[in-house]
Amino acid sequence: MSKEFRQSITGIAMVLPSFAILLIVVIIPIIQSFIMSLSNDSGGYDLSRYMYLFTDKGMRHNIVFTLRITVITCIVVMLISYSLAIYMRFNQGPIVNLIRKTYMIPLFIPGVIATYGLINLLGNHGWLARMLEVVGVTLPRIIFDEKGIIIANLWFNIPFTTMLLSSALSGIPSSVIESAKDIGVGRLTLFTRFIFPLSYKTFLVAITFVFMGVIGSFTAPFLIGANSPQMLGVSMQQVFSVFQEREQAAAIAFFSFLLCSVLGAFYIRSMAQEEKGRI
Amino acid sequence: MLKKKPFLSLLTVVGLSMSLLAGCGSASDAKTASSDSSAAASSKPVSFNFYFTGSQNVKDLWDSLEPMFEKEHPDIDVKMVYIPSGTGAEPTYDRIVAAKKAGKGSGDIDLYEDGIVTVSQGMKDGVWAQLDTKDIPNLSKVNTNTMKDVNNYAIPYRSSAVVLAYDSNKVSNPPKTLDELLTWIKANPEKFAYNDPSTGGSGSSFVQTIVYKDLPEEDIHNSDPAVMEKWSAGFNTLKEIGPFVYGKGIYPKKNQGTLDLLMNGEVSMIPAWSDMVLQQLNEGLLPDTIKMQQITPGFNGGPTYLMVNEASDKKEVINTFLDFVLSPEAQEVIVNKMNGFPGIELSNMSSEVQSKFDGVAEGFRTFNIGDLGTEINKRWQSDVAAQ
Numbered sequence: 140m141s142k143e144f145r146q147s148i149t150g151i152a153m154v155l156p157s158f159a160i161l162l163i164v165v166i167i168p169i170i171q172s173f174i175m176s177l178s179n180d181s182g183g184y185d186l187s188r189y190m191y192l193f194t195d196k197g198m199r200h201n202i203v204f205t206l207r208i209t210v211i212t213c214i215v216v217m218l219i220s221y222s223l224a225i226y227m228r229f230n231q232g233p234i235v236n237l238i239r240k241t242y243m244i245p246l247f248i249p250g251v252i253a254t255y256g257l258i259n260l261l262g263n264h265g266w267l268a269r270m271l272e273v274v275g276v277t278l279p280r281i282i283f284d285e286k287g288i289i290i291a292n293l294w295f296n297i298p299f300t301t302m303l304l305s306s307a308l309s310g311i312p313s314s315v316i317e318s319a320k321d322i323g324v325g326r327l328t329l330f331t332r333f334i335f336p337l338s339y340k341t342f343l344v345a346i347t348f349v350f351m352g353v354i355g356s357f358t359a360p361f362l363i364g365a366n367s368p369q370m371l372g373v374s375m376q377q378v379f380s381v382f383q384e385r386e387q388a389a390a391i392a393f394f395s396f397l398l399c400s401v402l403g404a405f406y407i408r409s410m411a412q413e414e415k416g417r418i
Numbered sequence: 419m420l421k422k423k424p425f426l427s428l429l430t431v432v433g434l435s436m437s438l439l440a441g442c443g444s445a446s447d448a449k450t451a452s453s454d455s456s457a458a459a460s461s462k463p464v465s466f467n468f469y470f471t472g473s474q475n476v477k478d479l480w481d482s483l484e485p486m487f488e489k490e491h492p493d494i495d496v497k498m499v500y501i502p503s504g505t506g507a508e509p510t511y512d513r514i515v516a517a518k519k520a521g522k523g524s525g526d527i528d529l530y531e532d533g534i535v536t537v538s539q540g541m542k543d544g545v546w547a548q549l550d551t552k553d554i555p556n557l558s559k560v561n562t563n564t565m566k567d568v569n570n571y572a573i574p575y576r577s578s579a580v581v582l583a584y585d586s587n588k589v590s591n592p593p594k595t596l597d598e599l600l601t602w603i604k605a606n607p608e609k610f611a612y613n614d615p616s617t618g619g620s621g622s623s624f625v626q627t628i629v630y631k632d633l634p635e636e637d638i639h640n641s642d643p644a645v646m647e648k649w650s651a652g653f654n655t656l657k658e659i660g661p662f663v664y665g666k667g668i669y670p671k672k673n674q675g676t677l678d679l680l681m682n683g684e685v686s687m688i689p690a691w692s693d694m695v696l697q698q699l700n701e702g703l704l705p706d707t708i709k710m711q712q713i714t715p716g717f718n719g720g721p722t723y724l725m726v727n728e729a730s731d732k733k734e735v736i737n738t739f740l741d742f743v744l745s746p747e748a749q750e751v752i753v754n755k756m757n758g759f760p761g762i763e764l765s766n767m768s769s770e771v772q773s774k775f776d777g778v779a780e781g782f783r784t785f786n787i788g789d790l791g792t793e794i795n796k797r798w799q800s801d802v803a804a805q
Contacts, residue, residue: 197804263665264682283668366614366669366803380509381616382796 169396176390188390197367204368206398208285208360209353212292216349217342220297224304225334228311246298250358257291258282258363282363288370291359296352300345307341308334340413347406351399371395465495466732466739469510470531471502472722473618473673475697479756486751487742494735511536514545514727528730529739534784535791537572537723546571547726553737556744559762564721572723575743575761576752578693579719580623581710583677588686592711596631599713600655602687604662611664611676611685614803616795618673623718624689625798626785628652638785646793656802669803680708689717696757720784721761 179187192198223242227235245253260266261281268278281287311334319329335342360370369377371391379388470480477500484496501510510527517525530536540546548570551557557565557573564574582599584592588609593599603610613621629652630638637645660667664685670676676688677695681704690710698704724743726736742748746767749760753771764772785791 195800197800200804262682263684280665283665283670362671366667367799368804377616377799382792 169393172389173393175386176393178386188387189394191387192390192394198374200368201371201374202394204285205354205371205395208288208292208370209350212289212296212353213346213349215289216293216296216300217346219293220300220304220345221342223297223301224308225330227305228308229316242301243298245294250295251362253294254291254359254362257287257294257359261287261290283365285365287363288360291363292353292356295356295359296349300349303341303345303348304338307338311337340410343406343409347402350402354395354398463493463495464732464735465497466528466730466736467497467499467526468529468531468739469499469501469527471500471510472531473502473691473694475694475756476500476531477502479752479758482755483743483748483751486748487739490742491738494738496739511539514540515543518543518545518729524727524730528727528732529736530725530727531722532725533722534568534720535787537568537725540725541569541571545728547728547730547733549573549726549737549740553733554741554744556741556762559744559746559766561763568723572725573740573744573761574721575724576749576756576758577719577721577761578691578756578758579712580620580689580717581692581695581712582687582717583680583690583695583704583708583710584687585680585683585705585707586709587707592687592709593713594711595714596627600659603659606686607662608664608666609686610659610662611668611670611679611688613673613676614669614671615798617671618675619718620673620676620689620691620694621669622791622795623785625656625794626787626791627715627717628655629794630785631655638783638787641787641790643790643793645787645790649794649797653797653801656798660802667803677704680704692719693757697755700757716783718783718785722758 176188177184177186179185192202223238227239248256258265261278262268263278263280263282265282271278279286281290315333315337316329319333324332355372356370357372357376361373361376364370364373371394375388375391375395378384378391468480470476480498480500484498487496488494510530511532513525514527514530517523517527537546549557549572550570554573560574568574582592589602593602612624615622615625626638629649631652633645633648633652637648663669664679670679673691673694676685677690677698679685680688680690681698692710695704695708695710699706699708724740726733726740730736744762746762749762749767750771752758753760753767760767760771787794
């Protein structure tokens, strides 16, 4: 047995256990639900369940609604988190320390509790409405509306994303920034030519996480979303356990898996390109 | 030594992941094995599985009844499995039937609690055991007519009804009939709310009462899909009041969702379960100004039943448990803890309890429309919510 051969065997054997778990808890269930989603009412196999996803008015609204919430959340989370991370990286002082100490807090509050907190804060007769009433401002409807879902998603996603981006930004050597500044590079160029390219990879990771987290979210949309349109997760639960249409629920599940895998494929491709570039 | 290390860690990784995978499969086997052995050894307590569903108040009830029972009977262990409403209580029944069809005995579900729909479905499928006063002495305290309705296949151990809950500060003259209620809703925009019917019984009762408003009385005991054609008028009414309910068409989730709105004053009238309203009044969660009113024809209501799985091999201990549930002490807990109507006849209860229910326990109707309930929810989602 040559050394290389032994090493490669060891390598494969090291990967096998995790692959087995992946196979059993992810890949096989996906294939199963795909097969289930293909069966129609009369017992045969066709794409009628998927046709329904796009022909039923309510369902079509659900899909568009889910994508809109997801895209808006991704953009807003990225804007806020990136500015927070950059602010914390390049500034010092009591404010930075305060943000650094507190921005993680939402991660430690359970989702249901945070959601009820938001309902109490932002509801029609919530604290915020009562406080603003004094100055004569009437709040628009936030709870039972898409604004509420987006706000809840921001609360859940900003801390982790900020954490990811801060660690990426702290990896940028100060010497690079300083020497760029020395030769008179403006702030905007500094960002577009140095900071962003150097943290681009983490940016992509973060956006993937936010996208997948939001598209599959359930607790917040279930509790503060309107009855229609619904996020796909809520609709899936309703179709599965209330209407008892397991095949239709499987079709929705597989469709949202497809949506996620588009971003996943994009992410893996850019990672692979980077690896190749390094070699 | 150093060379061996990768293999050592490899072995650990393989071992760990194998045990993880193995753990997934064998957990259920281990459970059945342990319950078998406990049945065999008489020194250990005999256990049986009790599945029940409902809102938090039902769970609180059983959480207080179970220790009472196990204190009296240390040799019996009740294993309770709580399934929150709206999260798939139906599959529990499906599991019972599946286990029967597959010849697998009780499917580990010995005792089950549900409404009349499941009782009659199970009588058709032949999965419930017929109960006898010989085995359960306290059964004689239950109204004989109620027992005759279900052919002694189930025990109505408590009842509750959906009523209109309203804030008497804002509504001085509550509607007494369904038509008056509809007029009231239109006259007071955004002051009425009912919850998404697929997430709780009070909203579902409101929707069903409207859908069956102008249909003959016998249709509410009919699960024939042909009735569905007569629903259009009812759904049109629901669509019509859509712009007049809370938030011009917002239907909160779960029974508690509308109660929360009533609590903070966003709406002044909702359909709600009588027991939930009474309990939250007692706990001071709802202000004292909240009153209840039943309308005619009445909202959905009725007993909740306990059914014994015919295939269960632990009927003896279950009978002991059922006898306890029907005892005046346990029924008193139902009344005090849950504000439910007792399952046994009022004459068996203390005079204090008797006066509490003077004339309240009447006026509700029992809907028995089988799978059509799901169809109504489905149609509600596409016709009313997504309009």
